[in-house]
Amino acid sequence: MQRKEIAGVGIGKIVTGAIIIALALGVTVFYLFYTGRFGGGSKLKITSPARVGYEYSHLAADNNIVSDYLFGRTKKLIVGKGGDGILAATSYTIAGRLVTQEAESSGIYGLSDQALLLKCYVRGGDRASAVALKEEVVKRFRLPDGTYRAFVYADSAASGEEIVSVSASIDWLDAMMEYYISYGSDSDYKEIKTIVDNIFDGEGKIRTEKISVAKYSESLYVSLEDPSIIDADEEGSMEQLYGTITGDYDSAEVETNEIQEEIEGVLLSNINLRLIRDLENNGLIAQGAYEKALEAVKGGFAGAGYSFYAYATSGAMDCGDYIYSGESTGTIDIAQSIKTMRNLAEVGELDSSSYAEFKGLVMNDGRIYTEFVLMTGNYSGREAMGAYADGMMIAYYMGDTDLYDRLSDTLGKRVATKSTSPALYMVFREENDRYVFYARENLSTRLATL
Numbered sequence: 438m439q440r441k442e443i444a445g446v447g448i449g450k451i452v453t454g455a456i457i458i459a460l461a462l463g464v465t466v467f468y469l470f471y472t473g474r475f476g477g478g479s480k481l482k483i484t485s486p487a488r489v490g491y492e493y494s495h496l497a498a499d500n501n502i503v504s505d506y507l508f509g510r511t512k513k514l515i516v517g518k519g520g521d522g523i524l525a526a527t528s529y530t531i532a533g534r535l536v537t538q539e540a541e542s543s544g545i546y547g548l549s550d551q552a553l554l555l556k557c558y559v560r561g562g563d564r565a566s567a568v569a570l571k572e573e574v575v576k577r578f579r580l581p582d583g584t585y586r587a588f589v590y591a592d593s594a595a596s597g598e599e600i601v602s603v604s605a606s607i608d609w610l611d612a613m614m615e616y617y618i619s620y621g622s623d624s625d626y627k628e629i630k631t632i633v634d635n636i637f638d639g640e641g642k643i644r645t646e647k648i649s650v651a652k653y654s655e656s657l658y659v660s661l662e663d664p665s666i667i668d669a670d671e672e673g674s675m676e677q678l679y680g681t682i683t684g685d686y687d688s689a690e691v692e693t694n695e696i697q698e699e700i701e702g703v704l705l706s707n708i709n710l711r712l713i714r715d716l717e718n719n720g721l722i723a724q725g726a727y728e729k730a731l732e733a734v735k736g737g738f739a740g741a742g743y744s745f746y747a748y749a750t751s752g753a754m755d756c757g758d759y760i761y762s763g764e765s766t767g768t769i770d771i772a773q774s775i776k777t778m779r780n781l782a783e784v785g786e787l788d789s790s791s792y793a794e795f796k797g798l799v800m801n802d803g804r805i806y807t808e809f810v811l812m813t814g815n816y817s818g819r820e821a822m823g824a825y826a827d828g829m830m831i832a833y834y835m836g837d838t839d840l841y842d843r844l845s846d847t848l849g850k851r852v853a854t855k856s857t858s859p860a861l862y863m864v865f866r867e868e869n870d871r872y873v874f875y876a877r878e879n880l881s882t883r884l885a886t887l
């Protein structure tokens with residue numbers, strides 16, 4: 438009798454143990470299938486996402502940029518109140534002093550903003566929010582041919598042109614790569630391949646798109662020299678390549694003759710070198726793509742006393758002419774150049790003279806402006822609010838705490854500090870006597886201080 442009881446207890450324990458083991462194996466297998474690590478999933482190796490760490494985040498905090506608080510408020514206002522609880526609105530305006538100035542959302546969701554938000558979730562280890570956001574973006578932004586809309590509207594009945602932007606698509610692809618290595622499934626891997634095929638051609642070059650450039654309606658440029666006489670191994674001056682303007686640059690005649698034109702080309706800032714290198718290393722684009730991309734970006738360095746990079750190439754990225762601004766003729770687009778500089782700094786290829794010029798601008802003036810005027814050699818235009826986070830990342834990649842601190846100081850003056858403000862610690866713009874908070878500026882600042 439005693440033997441039977443003992444035997445019974447032993448068998449019971451064995452059965453219970455077997456059930457526990459089976460359940461554990463079942464959960465493990467389910468997880469592997471779910472994340473694509475089993476049964477057809479593909480493993481990707483990518484460059485580790487940049488995490489600036491305590492030294493830099495502490496500098497930012499000393500200048501009113503408290504990263505965790507900023508992100509918490511951004512989720513509450515731009516995702517919760519301004520968005521739909523999952524997607525981020527492009528901007529959110531808090532209530533004004535007058536009763537009639539109610540809080541309002543832009544009602545628009547941008548794909549690039551969702552990409553930044555997805556990166557914030559992944560780097561913060563918020564799996565549930567990352568999965569929900571990724572699925573909502575695929576549902577709302579994806580078109581039947583596998584391309585992605587650049588924008589969708591909070592009001593589903595709102596009619597807007599279906600815009601597909603290479604810039605936004607590259608931003609989303611970059612975020613999806615980060616998402617996949619942490620939480621992705623096999624279906625996500627297939628989606629990444631589809632996005633890659635829509636952005637890159639068979640040689641691994643970014644496909645051209647329609648881009649807006651500024652030009653004169655009448656030829657106000659008179660070339661000093663024939664560009665064809667410049668040897669391939671020589672660096673032509675800006676005047677040799679583009680000529681000089683006849684007459685008074687500031688005259689009304691010049692201004693009225695400036696028009697916008699659409700051409701096929703590639704934005705230099707879209708050539709995300711680190712992403713292209715990762716895609717090539719994982720066999721997702723053709724071998725040699727990274728070297729071609731690097732050559733195309735470096736070829737856009739203005740030189741001849743202008744230490745900035747071009748705005749775009751006309752035509753394909755490896756054979757088109759370089760264009761230096763999309764908004765104003767006779768200028769260099771500084772915000773676009775800084776984004777290109779960030780791409781170069783990330784892979785250790787930023788030109789030292791370009792970095793020195795940028796650092797000098799920030800350390801001396803404290804601000805980043807939108808334009809550099811070729812005729813006068815001065816900076817002008819609006820303050821390039823969207824460029825500060827890119828500048829902070831350039832400083833981080835270059836190991837320059839002084840520059841990072843200076844940029845944090847300037848940006849910190851654009852942070853809400855009133856303790857009763859619903860947007861405390863968020864980056865704002867003042868527009869028409871209202872305080873507006875843009876998703877891109879707040880989310881990119883979060884990533885630059887995380």
